[in-house]
Amino acid sequence: MTKRNYWPLFFIAIFGFTLYMIFWTIYKAVQLPTVEDKSFLHKYQYVDEHYNDIMYSNFNFLEKYNFKLKINNTDFGLTTEDIRYGQRVIEKHSAHRNILNLGQNIIQVEVIDKKTNQKQNLDIELVVTVAMTDDKDISLLNENFENSEGIYKTEFNLDEVTNYIFTGKFKVGEDLGYIYIKSNVKDPDDK
Numbered sequence: 001m002t003k004r005n006y007w008p009l010f011f012i013a014i015f016g017f018t019l020y021m022i023f024w025t026i027y028k029a030v031q032l033p034t035v036e037d038k039s040f041l042h043k044y045q046y047v048d049e050h051y052n053d054i055m056y057s058n059f060n061f062l063e064k065y066n067f068k069l070k071i072n073n074t075d076f077g078l079t080t081e082d083i084r085y086g087q088r089v090i091e092k093h094s095a096h097r098n099i100l101n102l103g104q105n106i107i108q109v110e111v112i113d114k115k116t117n118q119k120q121n122l123d124i125e126l127v128v129t130v131a132m133t134d135d136k137d138i139s140l141l142n143e144n145f146e147n148s149e150g151i152y153k154t155e156f157n158l159d160e161v162t163n164y165i166f167t168g169k170f171k172v173g174e175d176l177g178y179i180y181i182k183s184n185v186k187d188p189d190d191k
Contacts, residue, residue, distance in 0.1 A: 058080065068111075102186070105156055124171075129165050130163070131165060
């Protein structure tokens with residue numbers, strides 16, 4: 001009587017299980033929604049290729065203009081620093097945390113020419129978004145802002161205690177300034 005060798009069946013089972021897991025992984029990955037990063041209102045490929053140009057544009061913008069951005073009671077310049085940090089760093093160490101309110105929030109923008117000391121008219125494209133989905137994007141364009149003597153002001157509502165990203169651009173003539181700010185909504189239950 002000859003002994004049966006079960007090793008080939010073991011390898012066939014391992015191969016079959018591995019093949020099944022490959023197909024299962026592909027199936028599950030296709031079911032997940034994909035959200036494209038729109039930092040500075042461009043695709044990430046554009047930002048990757050032109051990041052230095054964007055930073056140089058900010059430098060030129062700030063040489064000509066004083067830029068004042070106020071979100072609720074917090075003043076910002078033309079900042080893009082938060083793009084370098086993960087949300088956990090912002091939550092623990094940033095001065096930009098807890099600037100947003102659950103419910104009503106106010107943004108105010110003002111650009112003043114450094115030579116003439118006059119307020120400038122500007123085109124605003126700003127998006128308030130959540131990192132992993134674009135379902136809750138809030139687009140704030142010129143028509144959303146009230147212009148009172150060169151001070152642009154608008155209100156918007158946030159309905160979830162989570163992390164948000166402000167990204168956008170401000171245009172005066174041919175000069176462009178970009179912002180990228182990460183923050184979170186203050187949890188009303190935290191004292």
